[in-house]
Amino acid sequence: xxxxxxxxxxxxxAAMSSGFVYAGxxxxxxxxxxRWFEKISFFPGVLLIILGxxxxxxxxxxxxxxxxxxxxxxASGKSTVANMCKEMGIPVIDADIxxxxxxxxxxxxxxxxxxxxxxxxxxxxxxLDRQALGALIFHDVAKRNLLxxxxxxxxxxxxxxxxxxxxxxxAEVIILDIPLLFESKLTHLADRTLVVQVDWETQLSxxxxxxxxxxxxxxxxxxxxxxxxxxAALADAVIDNNKGIEETKRQxxxxxxxxxxxxxx
Numbered sequence: 444x445x446x447x448x449x450x451x452x453x454x455x456x457a458a459m460s461s462g463f464v465y466a467g468x469x470x471x472x473x474x475x476x477x478r479w480f481e482k483i484s485f486f487p488g489v490l491l492i493i494l495g496x497x498x499x500x501x502x503x504x505x506x507x508x509x510x511x512x513x514x515x516x517x518a519s520g521k522s523t524v525a526n527m528c529k530e531m532g533i534p535v536i537d538a539d540i541x542x543x544x545x546x547x548x549x550x551x552x553x554x555x556x557x558x559x560x561x562x563x564x565x566x567x568x569x570x571l572d573r574q575a576l577g578a579l580i581f582h583d584v585a586k587r588n589l590l591x592x593x594x595x596x597x598x599x600x601x602x603x604x605x606x607x608x609x610x611x612x613x614a615e616v617i618i619l620d621i622p623l624l625f626e627s628k629l630t631h632l633a634d635r636t637l638v639v640q641v642d643w644e645t646q647l648s649x650x651x652x653x654x655x656x657x658x659x660x661x662x663x664x665x666x667x668x669x670x671x672x673x674x675a676a677l678a679d680a681v682i683d684n685n686k687g688i689e690e691t692k693r694q695x696x697x698x699x700x701x702x703x704x705x706x707x708x
Contacts, residue, residue: 509616509706510606512633514624516671517664518650520684520691521639525620527692534609535618536602545597546571552597559589581667595627602632616699625677626669635702638678640671641685 513528513535515521525535545552548569556564556571564576580587602619609617619633630636641649643665650661675681680702682694 507706508610508614509635509702510619510633511616511702512619512621512624512630512636513639514621514636514674514678515639515684516641516646516668516674518646518653519639519641519671520682521620521622523684523688524637524639524682524691524695525618527695528618533616533618534605534612534614535620536605536609538598538602538619538621538623541598541601541605542594545594545601550597552593555593556590559593560586591627599629599632616703625674630677634706635679636677637680637682637698638671638674639682639684639691640675641683645685646671 513521513525515524525537529535544550546556547553553571556576560576560579564572564579566572576590580590606617606619619629621627621629621632624630624633624636646665647658647661650656650664651658654661656664680698682691682698684691
C-alpha cells in the first residue's frame with residue numbers, strides 16, 4: 444500500500460471527479476460532431492458529469508447546506524420554533540442576540556450610536572440604555588432608520604461569520620432567526636423563508652400576558668410591525684401556531700423534511 448495521507452487521497456479523488464465532469468463536457472462536444480449520433484450525443488457526457496458531481500458530493504467537496512430564514516411577529520411563537528430547531532441540533536443564528544452583541548461598548552457600532560443619539564442613552568455603567576433608546580425611536584421613523592443603518596450592517600457581518608462557521612462544522616441545515624427578514628429585504632440570505640403565524644386575538648392576549656401590557660399598549664406594538672398576514676403571503680411556508688406546541692412541532696418537522704428532500708443535487 445502507498446503511504447498517502449488522507450488529504451492527498453481526498454485531493455486525488457476530487458481531481459478524478461473534476462476529470463469526470465470535464466470529460467463529460469468534452470464527450471458531449473465530441474459526439475455531437477457525428478451526424479448519426481447527434482440525437483443521443485448528450486447521454487455519455489451527462490452520465491460522466493453526474494458521476495463526477497456525485498463523487499465530489501460523496502467526499503465532502505460539495506456540501507449542500509439548506510439555509511432557512513425564520514421570522515414572525517411579536518408574541519407569534521417564533522422563538523418557540525427556533526428553540527425546537529435547537530433541540531434538534533440545528534444551528535440557530537439569532538439576529539436579536541447578534542444585535543445586542545454588536546452594540547457592546549467594545550464594538551464599533553456603540554461609538555456611532557453614542558455620537559448619533561448623545562450620552563443620554565447610556566446607563567451609569569456605560570452600557571446602552573435599551574429601554575431609553577427604544578422609546579426614543581419608537582415613534583420617530585427617521586431616528587429608527589438612523590439606528591438601523593448603524594446596527595444592521597454589523598449584525599449582518601456577525602451573522603455571516605457564524606453561518607460560515609456552522610457550514611464548516613458540517614451543518615446540513617442552518618436557521619437565520621431574523622425578525623425583520625422581509626422589512627429589511629434580507630430574504631437573499633436564505634434558501635427558504637418560514638413564517639410563524641397566529642391570529643390577532645391570540646397574538647394580542649399572549650403579548651398582554653407576557654409583557655404585562657395594557658390592551659392599548661399591546662395593540663400599538665403589534666401595529667408598529669409588518670402584519671403577519673403580509674409576511675405569510677411572502678413566505679415559502681407558514682407555521683400556524685394557534686393550535687398548541689405539538690401541532691406546531693408537527694408542522695415544523697413536515698416542512699423541514701420536505702425542504703431537505705428538495706434541497707439536493
